[in-house]
Amino acid sequence: MTSYKHKKVITIGIVNELTGLSVRQIRYYEECGLIYPDRSKNGTRKYSFSDIETLMNIAEQREEGVQTREIKHNMLKKKNKQKVKEEMLRGQINAHFHQR
Amino acid sequence: MTSYKHKKVITIGIVNELTGLSVRQIRYYEECGLIYPDRSKNGTRKYSFSDIETLMNIAEQREEGVQTREIKHNMLKKKNKQKVKEEMLRGQINAHFHQR
DNA sequence: CGTGTAAGGAATTCTGACACG
DNA sequence: CGTGTAAGGAATTCTGACACG
Numbered sequence: 668m669t670s671y672k673h674k675k676v677i678t679i680g681i682v683n684e685l686t687g688l689s690v691r692q693i694r695y696y697e698e699c700g701l702i703y704p705d706r707s708k709n710g711t712r713k714y715s716f717s718d719i720e721t722l723m724n725i726a727e728q729r730e731e732g733v734q735t736r737e738i739k740h741n742m743l744k745k746k747n748k749q750k751v752k753e754e755m756l757r758g759q760i761n762a763h764f765h766q767r
Numbered sequence: 768m769t770s771y772k773h774k775k776v777i778t779i780g781i782v783n784e785l786t787g788l789s790v791r792q793i794r795y796y797e798e799c800g801l802i803y804p805d806r807s808k809n810g811t812r813k814y815s816f817s818d819i820e821t822l823m824n825i826a827e828q829r830e831e832g833v834q835t836r837e838i839k840h841n842m843l844k845k846k847n848k849q850k851v852k853e854e855m856l857r858g859q860i861n862a863h864f865h866q867r
Numbered sequence: 868c869g870t871g872t873a874a875g876g877a878a879t880t881c882t883g884a885c886a887c888g
Numbered sequence: 889c890g891t892g893t894a895a896g897g898a899a900t901t902c903t904g905a906c907a908c909g
Binding site: 868869870871872873874875876877878879880881882883884885886887888 | 889890891892893894895896897898899900901902903904905906907908909
């Protein structure tokens with residue numbers, strides 16, 4: 668779960684190779700709050716596979732002309748939907764254990 | 768399967784942080800044929816999470832005084848066992864489909 | 868707003884080699 | 889055999905800024 672997919676171990680050069688996005692773009696999307704890489708001791712950015720997927724998602728939307736501001740909005744909305752889903756599931760489970 | 772765990776995307780500096788092995792040691796174990804990192808266009812080594820697990824395994828054995836030569840032997844033996852297992856399984860499946 | 872680029876500096880990585888043992 | 893280290897060079901990464909639009 669918290670394993671490979673979310674471990675921040677990939678440098679920005681590799682992310683560039685993997686996503687095709689320029690280093691400049693990758694840094695800019697961070698500035699916009701779309702991704703949050705970790706940092707090495709020396710300050711080098713480190714990304715996860717999950718970050719890479721997010722970036723490819725961003726790239727698609729950018730190609731359609733969606734602004735970073737909008738993309739961020741979409742991402743938050745998606746996250747909230749996920750949260751609601753989880754709460755409903757929790758409710759279901761609760762109901763199950765308390766049924767009689 | 769061929770996804771995150773085996774994708775070669777991690778630079779040697781990060782591998783050093785993750786395993787505690789010195790850069791020199793990591794390169795040396797490659798020289799001995801214990802690991803096979805990819806290379807970027809510029810020649811930089813790239814490792815996978817799988818490689819990192821292998822390296823931690825190597826580190827343990829080295830602490831016990833096992834020589835790299837031996838470690839390689841152990842790794843090949845293990846690989847063969849795995850192969851035999853897979854062949855047996857294939858045999859079982861065959862038998863199943865051809866039973867009457 | 869989103870991205871390119873030149874600038875200057877710091878840290879990384881690479882290879883082949885010598886050292887010790 | 890296994891690992892440290894100094895050597896010299898090439899490529900990466902970082903930040904803040906100017907440019908265009």
